[in-house]
Amino acid sequence: MSANLSRRGFLAAGGGLSLAAVLGLSGCGDSNSDSSSGDGAKDLKLLLPGAVPDGWAAVLEAVNKKLQADLGFSITPQFINWNNYGSQALLKFTAGEKFETALQARWLNMAQLVGSGSLVDVGPLVTGGKYPNLQKTLNDKLIELNKWSGKLWGIPQVNSAGRIHHFAIRQDLAEKYGITEITDYPTLEKFWYDVKQRDPRVTPIALSQNQSNLTCVPGPVAMFNAASWENANRIAQSFSGGSMPFFLAENAKETGSSDPVPFWELDGVVDALRTIRKYYQDGIINRDALNVDAATTKGLFTNGQTASAWATTDGLSSTTLLPGLQKAVKGAQLANVVPLKGGKSAKPNQTFQADNFTVLNAKGASNERAMQLEDWLSIKENHDLISYGVEGKDWKPVGADKFEQLSTYAFPGFALCWRTSLERRSALMTESEADWFSWAQDYDNFTVDTFASFIPDVNPVKREEAQISQAFTQYGNPLFFGAVDVDAGLDKLKKAVSSAGLDKLQTELAKQADEYLKTVK
Amino acid sequence: MSTSTAAGRRTVEPFTVISVICVTVFGLLCLIPFWMIIAGSFTDESKLSVSGYSLFPDPFSLEAYRTIFTGPAVLSAYRASIFITVVGTALSLAATSGISWVIARRLPYISRPLAIFTYIPMLFTGGLVPMYLLVTQYLNLQNSLFAVILPLLVAPFLVFIQVSFFRQLPEEILESARVDGASELRIFFQIGLPLSKPILAVIALFYAVTYWNEWFHALLFISDTEKYPLQLLLQNLISSVTNAATLPQSTAQAAPVYQLRLALTAVTIGPILLAYPFAQRYFVKGLTLGATKG
Structure with a gap:
């Protein structure tokens, strides 16, 4: 009996000690981390993707000093690495x-966040006149076309009007083969075959796994879809980023009927798949694209082992590719090739939907302060400070709108402060890229797509x-990289998506797109 | 009989030869990939991206290690990881041993409910969001290294193993201690624990490896970069280098991606690998005893 009591005493003591330990430990946390304190509005917490930029402490100190003097608050950004950003932000x-x-x-x-009411509709705030610097830097078209059912759920972050996928090529090799400028797809194809023939150790173009259907499904152009370069006026629609693309009727606005068809029914797509298969067999594209990541293909290009790389009109291909390339290959030159028929007068379709948005948390301590911050960042001096770092230490201006990078500071501006009119260009930018970037920054160089602000709701057909999406990835990717026979591969894909519910998806898309058409004037 | 034994000692049996060959081949199969990782981490990126792994680093390059060790706060990350591992393992060992002892003693009204309470998390968990709310809003442990330690403090599976071990300690020894007037605490500390060194070593090793490799809770709860443990710091590093190729940042560092991955593997597994030799002599005994008797 006494032994029993002793044991119970021991247990009681153990329990008591555990409780004390937990309570004691609870005091070990960082009490400043809870922004629900009264200081929440004086120190804004921001979520940013990526690693902490080199030299960030000095830049943050300068930003906060100026911000404190101008608006009376400071910011504390939290950087979350890219691999975990999506899940962590959602959790928070x-x-x-x-x-x-x-x-x-x-x-x-x-x-999902819009559905759960976690975001603030910033439309009235942006256009209300209360934040003039911000309003001045956002094009009306950008604001209008980024609204979802009339509501703007974030500040669109873009550094150009339209984004057209294209190629960055080794201009020195092109000149070696007697090609001075590439302006159309047949010449580009000839360049790749010249590379294969005359520099057999260099792969004409390397693809990575995340390029997937960019190779053949227009949006409005696709890398190896010659028809899309001839006529860049069709943009695929899908329920989500990795989902199967559909094309809606070209004359939908006139007929009021969207009539969606699977991507393979669009003229030029199957031809593009056959072209890709031929490139695969001829060694024009790499054979391991299904397993290669973007970092690897970039590394291959900058090491001089490939002759072309994927690029987009964001003005960044020169800065990301040229220094490494010129270090590895003496005399190497870079040129951006956009083989659109009609060149800069082609007027390709665009939805103008931003890839990224800065959103305001509905449960944030002060949405007002967050908007003040966005307005403050729309002033060139402040924008330059956070985007490029401390002047003289991290960068120096070159002319009025260029800069030369002096350190390795790299801020993810696309998550907070990208403003088309305020972005400086790198002094390293090649002439051809500068040309295309200028072209891409003008909204008048594009045609607004009929379904520009159509955002399908996946919920009715989630399953x-x-x-x-799973079948599309499994059977589609080998097709998009030329790894399987086109007819056999396409048959398998069609069967797989059909048994997974293609008809239901297509019907739902038609229903939602037709509803949308009623709202388009 | 003795003659044949003596002859047996002189001749090598075919089985032994085959065993030695098999074990050697298996050992090499385990070691060669490891060696290739080490060699690759010292091979220049330009060669590595073209021809892949090789047995000898040629051309030799320290670029990846330079990237890692000139990166921000590697030393403080090592410090954080060592703190989490040492303190976490000590606390976990204490908590697991304590709870296992109580369950193993089969006390009426206590042991069984406690066992059920302990084992339920093997089947169900509260989920990520409740845990996040508990740690950040109730315990207020954000930016504390204990936010990494506490959620992993008791592993039900290891309690299960340790209970099995405690139950096969001879009851007579514990009973004689009680007859001699020893209290429960004294029995636990001076008889139970000394007899349980093999299982303590095994459990400590499991916890140490878990804490050393832990990055997820740090990702959830630690935003102060000076408190990042090594694994989180390195994960951030590799993530930023890998994503630099596709993301629209103003500059992308020309860091050696392949080489860096291999060097990171070498840097992260090195220290914890050293723990194995210390625990090895207890390892098999502790595992098998705990696993087969109960």
């Missing part, structure tokens, strides 16, 4: 954490969409 929203802004996008969790 779900848990009701009090931060002010975050990067969101359709390819992250924006639709089918998930199954089709």
Whole structure:
């Protein structure tokens, strides 16, 4: 009996000690981390993707000093690495954490957050005249076309009007083969075959796994889809980023009927698949594209082992590719090739939907302060400070709108402060890229797509969409990289998506797109 | 009989030869990939991206290690990881041993409910969001290294193993201690624990490896970069280098991606690998005893 009591005493003591330990430990946390304190509005917490930039402490100190003097508050950004950004940001929203802004996008969790009421409609705030610097830097078209059912759920972050996928090529090799300038797809193809023939150790172009259907499904152009370069006026629609693309009727606006068809029914897509298969067999594209990541293909290009790389009109291919390339290959030159028929007068279709948005947390301590911050960042001096770092230490101006990088500071501006009119260009930017970048910054160089602000709601067909996405990845990717016979591969894909519920997805898309058409004037 | 034994000692049996060959081949199969990782981490990126792994680093390059060790706060990250591992393992060992002892003693009204309470998390968990809310909003442990330690403090599976071990300690020894007037605490500390060194070593090793490799809770709860443990710091590093190729940042560092991955593997597994030799002599005994008797 006494032994029993002793044991119970021991247990009681153990329990007591454990409780004391937990209570004691609870005091070990960082009490400043809870922004629900009264200071929440004086120190804005921001979620940013990526690693902490080199030299960030000095830049943050300068930003906060100026911000404190101008507006009376400071910022504390939290950087979350890219691999975990999506899930972590979602968790923080779900848990009701009090931060002010975050990067969101359709390819992250924006639709889900809109559905759960976690985001603030910034439309009235942006256009209300209360934040003039911000309003001045956002084009009306950009604001209008980024609204979802009339509401703007974030500040669109873009550094150009339209984004056209294209190629960065080794201009020195092209000149070696007697090609001075590439302006159309047949010449580009000839360049690749010349590379294969005359520099057999160099792969004409390397693809990575995340390029997937960019190779053949227009949006409005696709890398190896010659028809899309001839006529860049069709943009695929899908329920989510990795889902199966559909094309809606070209004359939908006139007929009022969207009539969606699977991507393979669009003229030129199957031809593009056959072209890719031929490139695969001829060694024009790499054979391991299904397993290669973007970092590797970039490394291959900068080491001089490939002759072309994927690029987009964001003005960044020169800065990311040229220094490494010229270090590895003496005399190497870079040129951006956009083989659109008609060149800069082609007027390709665009939805103008931003890839990224800065969203305001509905549970943030002060949405007002967050908007003040966005307005403050729309002033050139402040924008330069956070985007490029401390002048003289991290960068120096070259002319009025260029800069030379002096350090390795790299801020993810696309998550907070990208403003088309305020972005400086790198002094390293090649002439051809500068030309195309200038072209891409003008909204008048593009045609607004009929379905520009159509954002399909996946919820009614969530299960089918998930199954089709899986089948699309499994059977589609080998086709898009030329790894399987086109007819056999396409048959398999069609069967797989059909049994996964293609008809239901297509019907739902038609229903939603037809509804949308009624709102288009 | 003795003659044949003596002859047996002189001749090598075919089985022994085959065993030695098999074990050697298996050993090499385990060691060669490891060696290739080490060699690759010292091979220049330009060669590595073209021809892949090789047995000898040629051309030799320290670029990846330079990238890692000139990166921010590697030393403080090592410090954080060592703190989490040492303190976490000590606390976990204490908590697991304590709870296992109580369950193993089969006390009426206590042991069984406690066992059920302990084992339920093997089947169900509260989920990520409740845990996040508990740690950040109730325990207020954000930016504390204990936020990494506490959620992993008791592993039900290891309690299960340790209970099995405690139950096969001879009851007579514990009973005689009680007859001699020893209290429960004294029995636990002076008889139970000394007899359980093999299982303590095994459990400590499991916890140490878990804490050393832990990055997820740090990702959830630690935003102060000076408190990042090594694994989180390195994960951030590799993530930023890998994503630099596709993301629209103003500059992308020309860091050696392949080489860096291999060097990171070498840097992260090195220290914890040293723990194995210390625990090895207890390892097999502790595992098998705990696993087969109960």
